[in-house]
Amino acid sequence: MRIMLAPMEGVVDHTMRDMLTRIGGIDRCVTEFVRVTNQLLPRRVFYRLCPELKQGGTTPSGVPVYVQLLGGQPDPMAANAHRAAELGAPGIDINFGCPAKTVNRNDGGSVLLREPQRLYNIVSAIRSAVPTATPVTAKIRLGFEDHSLLADITDAIFAAGANELTIHARTKVDGYKPPAYWQHIHAIQAKAKIPVIANGEIWTPQDYQRCLIESGCQDVMLGRGLLTRPDLARQIQTLNRGETVTSMCWSDIAQHLAQFSLVTEEMYEAKYVGSRVKQWLSYLRQAHPMGQQLFEQVKRMRCPQEIYQTIEQHREHYLLTKAV
Incomplete structure (x- = not known):
């Protein structure tokens, strides 16, 4: 059982990552997205968004921080992934889930879910560009307008060689409106040969339990729920040990x-x-x-x-x- 801290743009920067991992219970963080267009970005961009690279790629508490890339072209994405790995990133995460209109209009985020072949091309290029020991992970939504392409989307990512997949259990059209449709993750998790991580609407330990049952996943990613309850990851660990859950005062x-x-x-x-x-x-x-x-x-x-x-x-x- 692992708990990941979601890469919330404009919210979860290195200071917040440090604060929340000090409280405990988090197994991995992901940076805000590094926006990739058609060029290799200078090292200072990576250090600005992930200053943890200067300390071995972890927060001061020792929690690994993956560098998140966002873009729609395989070659520039691969080149920047290679640079991030050279700088010491413990892993490379690919953003296929951002629902922001500005991002989608500029060929990034969830708009790519309309074209599973493009997802394959990007993941495959990144997987080939970084060392085998460097994990390549992806984060998606259930789809763009609906979840009709979910099987094609996930098959493409699996075939391209991703090491893990996080699924935010809503479409782009759903945005952040409740509920999260964890049940749609179950069939994907059942056939996957890599870990699948469930994300969305986990605000309490009880939500976590329901998510595991409905999604079939062992691992979760927490975003707004962890900002609302900074010790939520710790509470979940306590629950999994069969102990009485208490909240931070x-x-x-x-x-x-x-x-x-x-x-x-x-x-x-x-x-x-x-x-x-x-x-x-x-x-x-x-x-x-x-x-x-x-x-x-x-x-x-x-x-x-x-x-x-x-x-x-x-x-x-x-x-x-x-x-x-």
Whole structure:
């Protein structure tokens, strides 16, 4: 049983990967996508999106980080995969799932699901371009408009030599609207000779259990659910051990949030720091009532230090209230 952290564009960058893997339970991360057009990208692009390459391709907690490529042309994709592998990427992941209109209009992401032969060509070219020991993985949706081509899509990826396949159990047209159709993964998983990873709408340990039953998979990828409950992967591990599942207390989550604000202050321009903290809080408040309270306190703040101090004061007040 493995748990992967989903590569959420504009959300799960190296700072978030570091924070969530410190909390624990995550077996692998994937970078935000490296956009490939028709040229070999300079090394600085890979280091910017995956600074973990400078530390052996892992987060500070030792969790491997695969480099994700997005593009529609086999040769440039293969050349950039080769470069990423040379720079020390533990694996190469291919994005065939992004539903964004801008990405799809520029021949990337889920629009390629309309043409299984193109998926084969891209995966095959990348597989040939990187060392045998470097895993090549792909992430797809059930299809573009519907799931009628799912068998053709997955057969193409299997035949091209991918080492693993993640399936987000919705089509491009479905976007992120619930539910996720895990049951459509089952037939693919049953015939696959490589690991198939289920993704979509896993918010709780109970969702995880239902996903395993309906999809037939052993491995899952968590995205928004892990941002909402930062210890969700750890909770799932506890469940699998047959132990009582307990949630991380709000004071600990707030402490991580405060640390996140300090790290992002060091890493980003001041005008972006508050946005990153508020972005994470917008997820946290979905499962934690105190998150909503804190969000209301900081939502209009722009000074990084003021945001940090407010989080710390909020946390101290929460601990005093709990102690009474």
